[in-house]
Amino acid sequence: MIILGLDASTPKGSVALLDGERIIAESVTSSTFSDQFLVMVDEVLKGMDGGLEKVDGFCVTTGPGSFTGLRVGVSLIKGLVLATEKPFWGINTLDAYANLVGLVSKPICPVLDARKKEVYTARFKYIDGHLARETQDRAVSPQELCALTQEPTIFLGGGLEPYGEFLSSQLGDRFIDQAPVKNQTVAASAAQLAFKQGAGPCFDLDALTIHYVRKSEAELNRKINQEVVEHGHQSRFA
Secondary structure: OEEEEEEEOOEEEEEEEEEOOOEEEEEEEEOHHHHHHHHHHHHHOOOOOHHHHHHOOEEEEEEEEHHHHHHHHHHHHHHHHHOOOOOOOOOOOHHHHHHOOOOOOOOEEEEEEEOOOEEEEEOOOEEOOEEOOOOOOEEEEEEHHHHOOOEEEEEEOOOHHHHHHHHHHHHHEEOOOOOEOOOOOOOHHHHHHHHHHOOOOEOOOOHOOOOOOOOOHHHHHHHHHHHHHHHHHHHHHH
């Protein structure tokens, strides 16, 4: 099965073309603009006869991650699905990151920068050779993440750039950033998970939703403004 995977949820976006779990081509960018991803899609399809028509389905990371990037990625995949009438998979971004780590005995903790001095994270572990999720996704401060880490744990992800030094200093030997990480993109990792899922792909675009974990800045501002208006309305009639 030929799957085209796309990850726009992180600063280093990626596109990958896979045949089953085997990577055919990959492309990486530091931009989250949709036109850049279209160029990358063309790049990974160049070496395959038949191009887009030979793709059996599409895969996209659905968050958590950059609000803007997630919207770009999901919109692009929806466009490709509508144009080709091919199915799709939505894959959690942290799942895709955890899958980058090979078979290990220690817990795996992907960390993404969530801004506002927080990180997106979740905890995974290999059980009987299969990657299993131990916690739900959450947005926490680095300090909270340290308190939640009670044993030596493998950390990876873009959140280590701003917070890796802090985590290392606070956790000591509980912080491990040297692990057998696969030399491939997040998009490729997501597509591998899609292939291994067992459940069939989806054809209902209404089911392709973004997993934000927390509300966007715009949503928070709307809530604050609504509360201010309601408070002012109540004060006038008090």
